[in-house]
Amino acid sequence: MTSRIDWVRHSCRLLAGIAEEFGTTQPFAGLTIGTGIHLEPKTVALILTLASGGARMISTGNLSSTQADTVSYLRRRGVQVVGESTTDRARHAGYLGEVLGEKPDLLLDNGGDLFMGYLGNPYPGLLGGTEETTSGRMRLQPLALTLDVPVLVINDSPIKQFAENRHAVGQSVLESYLRITNRMTNGRRVLVFGYGACGRGIAAAFRSTYATVSVVETDPVTRLEAYLDGFAVPDREDALRQADVIVTATGAAGVVGGIDLGLLKDDAVLCNAGHFPTEIAVEELTGSAEVADLQEAGQGISTLNLTDGRRVHLLTGGHMVNLAGPRPLGNSIESMDLGFALQARCLEAIANGTVSGGNQVVAVPRFIDEMVARAFLRAYGSPAQAAG
Ligand SMILES: NC(=O)c1ccc[n+]([C@@H]2O[C@H](COP(=O)([O-])OP(=O)(O)OC[C@H]3O[C@@H](n4cnc5c(N)ncnc54)[C@H](O)[C@@H]3O)[C@@H](O)[C@H]2O)c1
Numbered sequence: 001m002t003s004r005i006d007w008v009r010h011s012c013r014l015l016a017g018i019a020e021e022f023g024t025t026q027p028f029a030g031l032t033i034g035t036g037i038h039l040e041p042k043t044v045a046l047i048l049t050l051a052s053g054g055a056r057m058i059s060t061g062n063l064s065s066t067q068a069d070t071v072s073y074l075r076r077r078g079v080q081v082v083g084e085s086t087t088d089r090a091r092h093a094g095y096l097g098e099v100l101g102e103k104p105d106l107l108l109d110n111g112g113d114l115f116m117g118y119l120g121n122p123y124p125g126l127l128g129g130t131e132e133t134t135s136g137r138m139r140l141q142p143l144a145l146t147l148d149v150p151v152l153v154i155n156d157s158p159i160k161q162f163a164e165n166r167h168a169v170g171q172s173v174l175e176s177y178l179r180i181t182n183r184m185t186n187g188r189r190v191l192v193f194g195y196g197a198c199g200r201g202i203a204a205a206f207r208s209t210y211a212t213v214s215v216v217e218t219d220p221v222t223r224l225e226a227y228l229d230g231f232a233v234p235d236r237e238d239a240l241r242q243a244d245v246i247v248t249a250t251g252a253a254g255v256v257g258g259i260d261l262g263l264l265k266d267d268a269v270l271c272n273a274g275h276f277p278t279e280i281a282v283e284e285l286t287g288s289a290e291v292a293d294l295q296e297a298g299q300g301i302s303t304l305n306l307t308d309g310r311r312v313h314l315l316t317g318g319h320m321v322n323l324a325g326p327r328p329l330g331n332s333i334e335s336m337d338l339g340f341a342l343q344a345r346c347l348e349a350i351a352n353g354t355v356s357g358g359n360q361v362v363a364v365p366r367f368i369d370e371m372v373a374r375a376f377l378r379a380y381g382s383p384a385q386a387a388g
Helices: 004-012 013-025 041-053 068-076 088-102 113-120 134-147 158-181 196-209 221-228 236-242 258-263 284-285 333-351 367-382 382-387
Strands: 032-036 056-060 106-109 128-131 149-152 189-193 212-216 245-248 268-272 293-298 303-307 311-315
Touching: 004 013, 004 041, 004 068, 004 196, 004 333, 013 041, 013 333, 013 367, 032 041, 032 088, 032 113, 041 056, 041 333, 056 088, 068 134, 088 113, 106 113, 106 333, 113 128, 113 134, 128 134, 128 333, 134 149, 149 333, 158 196, 158 245, 158 268, 158 311, 158 333, 158 367, 196 245, 212 236, 221 284, 221 311, 236 258, 284 293, 284 311, 303 382, 333 367
Parallel strands: 032 056, 032 106, 106 128, 128 149, 189 212, 189 245, 245 268, 268 311
Antiparallel strands: 293 303, 303 311
C-alpha cells in the first residue's frame, strides 16, 4: 500500500467485492453518473466501484471538503473531477452546474444540491439517483412529485442509522475527544444533548470509558428511553452545572449559549457532533460580557477565560468534533463501506430498472438493506452469520 487512500480502499471489503462483481455485470455500461459528495479517501472507493461497473464518472465535491490528493488520485484513474476545494458558494454552484451540464443518467447527491440544480434546469433522460443525507431529503421531499424519478435516501436505511449515526459517530466523537484533549474520561461527568441515533452512540461510547454520563433530551419519550438505558436525565440547568464535558448532538441551533456560561464548571469542555456549527452558539459565548478573553491553544482547543477566573474550553470552534480539528478521521471505514455499499446497490437497482418511477425520495428498499447486511456479515463476520 502506497498511500492512505490505498489503505482505505483496501479496508472497504464490501465495495471491493461489489467492484469485482460490477467488473463482470457492467450495470452502468453506457451510462454517466454525476456525483456531488465529499471528495476524500472513503468516497474514492465508492466512485471507483461505480466506474468499474462501466460508468463514466463526473464528480465534484461538497463545499469546503475537497481534498487535493483525492482529486489527483481520481484523475489519474480516469475520473473526470470538476473543481477544487472552495468555501465560495457561487464557485461551488458553478462546479455543480458543470456536472449537470454533462447530463448524467444517474445522480449521487449529498445534501440535495445536484437534484435541486436538475429541477432548476431539467434535461431528458435522467433515470434517478441517490441522496445521502437527512438534510438533502428534507429539501427534496416537498419536490418529490416534480422530480418524477426514483431518488433513494441512504440516511433513511436502518443500516445507516445504527451503523454510522449510532455506532460510528459514538466511537469517532470519543476518539476525537481523547485525541484533542488527551484527558481521561474515568469518573468525569459527561453530558450529551440529544438522544437520537448520534446521541445514543456518543452516550454509550463515553459510558464504556468509565465516565458518568447524563442526557438532556427535549422529547419526553426519547428522554424516557435514555433513562431506561441507564443514563441520568437531570433537568437542563443541573446537568450543565455538573458537567465536565458537554457534547451536543441534536441538529438544533443554540443548544448551549451565552446564557449558560454562569452555570458551567471551571475547566468544562464543550464540543459539538451535530452537522451545523451552530449547536453551540460560539459567537454568543465569545461575545459574552462574562468572557475576559479568548485564548487559542491550537490543535482544536480554544479557551474562554471568564471574568470570575473560570475557564471554559471549546473544541474545534464548535464544528463537528469528529471531522474538524487536527487529523480528522471521521467515522470508521467499515461504517462508510456499509453506507457506500447501499449507494452502489441503489444506483445499480435504478440503472437496471428494479427500482423505477413511483419511488421519488424514499428510503432504501428492504431487499437492498438485506443484501448489504448479508454481504457485510460474510465479508467481516462469517458465512454462517450471513445465512442465519
Ligand atoms: N458528526 C457526524 O459524523 C454526524 C453523522 C451523522 C449525523 N450527524 C448530525 O448529528 C445531528 C444529530 O443526528 P441524529 O441522527 O442523532 O438526529 P435525530 O433527529 O435522530 O436526534 C436528535 C435528537 O435531539 C433532540 N433535540 C433536539 N433539540 C434538542 C435540544 N435543544 N436539547 C436536547 N435535545 C434536543 C431531538 O428530540 C432528537 O431526539 C444532526 O445534525 C446530524 O446531521 C453528525
